Amino acid sequence: MREFTVDETVTAAFASASWVMEMIDHSLLWREAEHVRRELSRRLHHTEGAERRAAAICLARPELADYSRALELALSGSSGWTATEVAALISVLHRRESYHWDDTWVSRVVDLALEFDITERHPLREPLTRLMEGVADSCLAADERRHLQRRIALALRDDPAALPLSALIRADAWASSVREHLGDAPAPHLVELVEHLCELRTPRPGQKWRTRCLTLLEPADARELVRFALAAFVCEPSSGRCRRVVSDSNTEVARGVIWAATLARVDGLVAGLTWLADQLGGDRTGFVQDLAVAGAAINALGECEDPQPLWRLRTSLKNRALRKQVDAALATAAEHVGTTPARLLEQGVPTHGLAADGTRSWRLGDHTVVLTVRDAVTVRLGFTAPDDTAIRALPPAVSEAHAKELKAIKTVQKEVRQTLAAERARLEGLFTVDRTWSPEDWVRHYLDHPITAVVARGLIWETDGKTFLPGDAPAGAEVRLWHPARAPLEEVAAWRETLTERRVRQPYKQAFREVYLLTPAEETTGVYSNRFAAHIVGHPRLYALLKTRGWQTTWLRASGEHDAVARKELAEGAWRVRFRYETAAVADYEVTLAATDQVRFDRRHGRAWRETPLAQVPPLVFSEAMRDVDLFVAVTSIAADPDWIDRGEERFGGYWREVSVGPLPPSAEVRRDALARILPRTAVADRCTLTDRYLVVRGDLRTYRIHLGSGNVLMSPGDVYLCIVPARRRDAKLFLPFEEDGRLALILNKAFLLAHDKKITDEAILQQIQ
Structure with a gap:
């Protein structure tokens, strides 16, 4: 008896199930598509055998994409399929656009x-291969695509003893290189190992998986396989669009390789794992972010x-989920060595090859490049000529000849800056x-470390x-950090x-640090504080500052949630x-301004959080948290913008006028104290007087009052507002006792300017004064 071809089977099915098309064509005349769907379902329930299989093939046609439920019904009740009929069904389905694909009926087709038996699947090879390509390009979810590709690859398997296509799908360069390493006929124990690696579905394996993996890793070639597979991940970033290192289809086997290499302690383990976490977990690296593998x-x-890679990742990674996994990994590592995550972090601060004095040198031909950690915020490169004299920059010929080495040096400089900021x-x-x-x-971790010491000193x-x-x-016993x-x-x-x-100059405020104590009003409210509520702040600046200070929050959207809660863990x-x-x-469909509200505290209980009355919060935790919120309000409030009133909304004008010259918050009180100590040592001391809210500066043309909170300036007589656009660069000659208060520097710069107002050449300022 002659075996029908796939095309002949398709033609026969369309003819046999022509009633399907007739019913659907009627829907165009009746304009009752739902009625037709019900009738079609009723007819399918009473159809069996070859006619039902023919109906399924007919319903797979691309123009019937709206009848997927009918297709699913036809497939679920059909039986007696031949390989040629299934091949015909797949060939018809493959003509559909990928966005019309449904994992339910695709999965049912793969089941068929x-x-x-392997010996009967010959007619299915070509349609299944095309189906595999279609799934890869479809709009199905990543886990659905991965599941279907694996099962399709299993159906394409020719030899039960061979490595299945489903284990390493050739959808990326990494999987292809590992397959080439294995060869066409890998040893059975290697096939068994790879299949075991595919069974890892979570970021961390259970004990059963580990035990089985260690057994499979006993042969030397098994350990060599996972070593090669780990090394094969590492590649140069793409100069153009981002590309994937591991496709969705190979996520599980990639995880398995990572953990097998870890259990086997292969060569290059830490470097390979760090590369994966950094490149696939970071942003703008040339690779598509892959949170599962990272x-x-x-x-x-x-x-x-080695705790240093986790320390670096904790500093560089921005993704919240990955940062949580870094914290979990730190806890695991700390438990292994019998310490706490915090102590492990301080032991793992990288030195980047710096000497004890915070310097590192490179020879580039006859020239020398010296990296120096100058202070708690500055990392500089210096250059020395062959005669050991300092020069401002390398000659162009030297830079060109040693471009690769110079690029590596600048990378080290960037990493040192990141480490310094993190410390x-x-x-x-x-x-x-x-x-x-x-x-x-x-002494070991704070004074002898070339980077931490710069901050600690x-x-x-x-x-x-x-x-x-x-x-x-002095000589003593236990040492701790002093807090005012x-x-x-x-x-x-x-x-x-x-x-x-x-x-x-301290790396941040310590002696001049603001201290926040519980107020009677907060004792009354109990579990929340309204101390910094009802301020109008710039939303983009607030969001950026929250992120900079390590708070987790969400972006307010004009068409979405109208409130947000920023969170930060302390202690x-x-x-x-x-x-x-x-x-x-x-404005323009973006949230431009936000209104501040309550501050609350939670205490950790196991894995959960419980809201806690303010009176039960440790004083240092309370003070440091409120200090951050005060900073957010002081920096991002519209009252801190000197020319906001000229372009802002009038409904917030009253707030701007009240706060821009209002009572001082704690941060401004500390600023007043710092000014009281700095001003007597300046050349304008005899022209400056501090009051409760203002720094009063006597110029030759007018007298000026600079508000110590907002930095805004009022001119006497008449309290006329003076707008001065601040310069972007800080005066390097101006001494400040701490690094972080830009407004203190702004007030001092305005004082120096206005004390000699006759020398002002800026026409915009002169016109206002005159």
Whole structure:
């Protein structure tokens, strides 16, 4: 008996099930498509055997994409399929546009193909191959595509003992290179290993998977396979559009390779895992972000002995989910060595090859490049000529000849800057934790480290009740970081005077740090504070500052949620602060202004959080959290914008006028104290006077009052507003006792300018004054 071809089977099916098309064509005349669907379903329920199979093939036609439910019904009740009929069905389905594909009926079609013995699947090979390509380009969800591709590859398997196509689908260069390494006929134990790697569905494997994997890794060629597969991930970033390292289809086997390499402790393990986590978990690296593979690499790093990669990833990764996995990996790594994640972090700060004095040198021909950590915010490159004299830059010929080495040096410079910034943030975060160090550990991790020492040397420490700068460290027992909230006012004032006298610039406010105590109003409200509520702030600036200070929040959308809650964990994750704000103004479909609201606190209980009364929050946690919120309001409030009133909405004009010259918040009170110590040492001291809210400057043309909170200027007589656009660059000669207060520098610069108002040449300012 002659075997029908696929095309002949399709033609026969269309003829046999012509009633399907007749019923559907009637729907165009009746304009009752739903009625036709019901009638079609009723007819299919009473159709069996060859006629039902023919109806399924007919319903697979591309022009009947709206009848997918009928197709699913025809497939679910059909039986007795031949391989040629299934091939015909697939060939018709493949003509559909991918956005009309449904994983339910595609999965059912693959089920039909898998019902045949390997020897009977010959007619299915070409249609299944095309179906595999179609699934890869379809609009199905990634996990659905992965599942279907695996099962299609299983149906295409020729030899039960061979490595199945489903194990390493040739959808990316990585999987193809690993297949080539295995060859056409890999050993059975290697096939078994790869199939086991495909079974990992989570970022971390269970004990059963680990035990089985270790057994499969015993042969030397098995360990070589996972070593090669891990190394094959690493490649150069694309110069054009981002590309995938691992396709969705190979996510599970990639995870399996990562953990098999970790269990086997292969050569290059830490470098390979770090590359995967950094490149596939970061942004704008030349590769498509792959959170599943990056997450597996991060978790695997938690079982390695070196904490430095996790430290770097904690600094560089922006994705919230991946950062949580970094924290989990740090906890795992800390548990393995019997310490806490915080102590592990301080032990893992990278040195980037710097010497103890914070420098590193490279020879480029006859020239030398020297990287120097100048201070807590500055990392510079210096250049030396062959005769050892300093030069401003390398000659163009040297730069061109050593372009690759110079690029690598600048990469190190960038990494040192990131580490320095992260160390500033980490040490500032210690204010909420009552940590102590033995003198030996303190010296090892804080004074002898080439990067951390630059930050630590500008801070005040205490031991045995004595406070000191590291250069004056007395012999003592446990050392801890000094906080003004724990010190008497006389001691705080003395340290402020000492720092100003010695011209010590701290990496962030410590002696001049604001302290926030619980108020009677907050004792009354109990679980929330309204201290910084009802301020109008710039939404884009607020969002950016929240992110910079390590808070998690969402972007307010004009057409979506009208309020947001920013969150930050404090005291090494034991406490959490929540700051609520909501939409205040919209322009061009974007939220431009937000109104601030309550601040609340939660305490960790296991994996959950419980809201806690303000009176039960540790004083340092409360103070540091409220300090951040004060910073957000002070910096992003429209009252801090000197010319907002000329272009802003009139409905917020009253707020701008009231706050821009209103009572000082704690941050401005500290600024006033700093000015009281700095001004007597300046050339304009005899022209300046501090009042409760203003710095009064006597010029030759007028007298000016600079508000210590907003920095806005009023001219006497008449309290006329003076708009001065601040310069972008800070005066390098101007001494400030701490790095972070840009408004203090702004007020001082305005004071110097206005004290000599006769010398002003800016026409815009002169016209206002005159």
